[in-house]
Ligand SMILES: [Zn+2]
């Protein structure tokens with residue numbers, strides 16, 4: 001049976017765009033991708049003081065939608081995400097609950113005062129989606145700034161690294177897949 005990752009639009013994230021972002025996942029990891037039914041706007045995760053959304057609360061909802069045959073669930077949201085003790089996150093993955101999320105909020109060029117650019121947003125979104133799916137499949141952060149598993153602390157990192165795995169991460173992936 002092929003391994004399946006379910007991708008889920010969260011709140012305002014457009015279904016067709018989310019499908020588009022998940023496109024490289026199959027070729028990079030050799031898994032099948034299915035698009036799940038969208039989740040509602042995550043009002044339950046909103047933190048008034050921070051004016052941001054707690055990503056762990058959304059991960060719990062996502063995890064509950066995972067089919068038994070699915071390796072993991074990944075949500076794509078428009079809202080700005082945080083985890084405690086960090087100013088923000090582009091995304092987060094939780095191996096135990098097999099759930100992950102990516103936010104488009106800070107990947108939008110207009111977030112940093114640049115002109116709107118859908119192609120750039122798509123490229124960044126794809127990179128971050130592949131990164132979080134990599135965590136779901138068992139990969140950790142990588143020291144190679146050109147590898148998709150490198151940790152992005154800014155969009156500059158995301159733009160530099162792109163969607164591909166380095167050789168070490170490819171070897172590691174093969175090892176994890178064999179052990180599954
Ligand atoms: Zn990461």
Ligand SMILES: [Zn+2]
Nearest residue numbers: 142147166169
């Ligand atoms: Zn790597």
